[in-house]
Amino acid sequence: SAVISQKPSRDICQRGTSLTIQCQVDSQVTMMFWYRQQPGQSLTLIATANQGSEATYESGFVIDKFPISRPNLTFSTLTVSNMSPEDSSIYLCSVGRREGRETQYFGPGTRLLVL
Amino acid sequence: SQKIEQNSEALNIQEGKTATLTCNYTNYSPAYLQWYRQDPGRGPVFLLLIRENEKEKRKERLKVTFDTTLKQSLFHITASQPADSATYLCALVIGNNRLAFGKGNQVVVIP
Numbered sequence: 001s002a003v004i005s006q007k008p009s010r011d012i013c014q015r016g017t018s019l020t021i022q023c024q025v026d027s028q029v030t031m032m033f034w035y036r037q038q039p040g041q042s043l044t045l046i047a048t049a050n051q052g053s054e055a056t057y058e059s060g061f062v063i064d065k066f067p068i069s070r071p072n073l074t075f076s077t078l079t080v081s082n083m084s085p086e087d088s089s090i091y092l093c094s095v096g097r098r099e100g101r102e103t104q105y106f107g108p109g110t111r112l113l114v115l
Numbered sequence: 116s117q118k119i120e121q122n123s124e125a126l127n128i129q130e131g132k133t134a135t136l137t138c139n140y141t142n143y144s145p146a147y148l149q150w151y152r153q154d155p156g157r158g159p160v161f162l163l164l165i166r167e168n169e170k171e172k173r174k175e176r177l178k179v180t181f182d183t184t185l186k187q188s189l190f191h192i193t194a195s196q197p198a199d200s201a202t203y204l205c206a207l208v209i210g211n212n213r214l215a216f217g218k219g220n221q222v223v224v225i226p
Contacts, residue, residue, distance in 0.1 A: 004158075031212055042119070043159070043204070043216040058213075092158050096212050102147050104214060106158030 002027060002095050004107035012113045013083055020079045021110045023093035028073035031096040033104065034066070038089045049076040049093075083114045117142040121205055121217035129225055134192040136220045138205030141186060143215070145207035148181050148188050153202045153219060162203075163190075195224045 003026040013019050023032065032049040047055040047068055055068035070076040080087050090111050094104040120139045128134045138148070146167050151159035165172040165181040165188070172179045178191040192199050202219040209215050 033213065040218070042218040043206075043214075045213055045215070048211065048213065056211075094158070094214075102149070102164055102208055102212060103161050104212070105161065109156075109158050 002029060002097070002105040004093060004095060004105060006091075006093060006107040006110050008110060009108065010111040010113075012115065014115055015084055017083055018079055018081045019083065019112060020077050021091055021093075023076045023078070023107055025074045025095050029095040029097055030073075032070060032076045033094045033096075034068060034076070034078045035092045035094065035106075036089045037092060037109070043092065046078070046091075049078075080112065083112075085114050088112055088114045117215070119143070119205060119207060119215060119217040121220045123218065123220075125221040125223055127223045127225060128195055130195060130197060132195055134195050134199070134222050134224070136190040136203055136205075136222070138188040138190065138217055139186060140205075140207060140217075143186075143207050143209065145209060147208040148179075149206045149208065149214070150177075150179055150188075150190050151204040151206060151216075153204055159204055192222070195222075197224045197226050200224045 005024045007022045034046040035043045037043045046061045047057040049070040051070045067079045090109045092109045094106045096104050118141045149164045150162045153159045163179045165179045176193045180189045202221045204219040205217040206214040
């Protein structure tokens with residue numbers, strides 16, 4: 001398994017501002033992912049955070065809105081830029097290992113409210 | 116369009132009975148299907164994975180079936196306990212280890 005922490009755990013932000021969410025893992029992992037879970041909706045994959053290269057975004061998500069960094073094998077950040085109330089959601093990071101790579105371990109999530 | 120459907124209504128079940136949840140999908144051809152548990156305010160926790168060439172998988176009181184012809188997976192909790200009350204998510208592995216999730220199905224086990 002993997003122990004994953006996220007910061008902040010929750011935040012209330014004003015429209016038009018940006019928030020950076022951090023994801024820290026207790027060991028090196030091959031894959032890191034960022035998801036969004038809007039109220040009453042399923043988890044939706046935003047992007048795969050690639051170490052040493054640009055993130056790979058899913059359809060409907062763009063780098064300008066959700067820039068992602070992954071400077072090493074244990075850490076990643078997701079920024080939610082120029083926020084609007086529609087960005088109010090829970091943002092979760094997950095990791096997958098090389099062994100048993102199909103299994104993902106999720107962080108506790110960051111609960112974001114945009115006013 | 117691609118869809119993963121789980122029952123939106125909560126499943127209320129008496130303690131000791133078997134809870135059965137359904138996951139149906141369209142326009143996907145997953146090599147794997149996974150089930151996760153999510154408690155309020157927490158991230159999903161992996162429970163079981165089943166591959167396309169496996170019909171059934173068990174882990175303690177949990178059982179998962181996978182029918183690629185019907186494009187359906189069933190998730191069973193036998194001898195259910197109040198501690199099993201949670202939301203259960205179906206997830207398809209859609210390539211490069213990326214996951215596509217259903218909305219989840221809430222289970223409430225009544226003592």
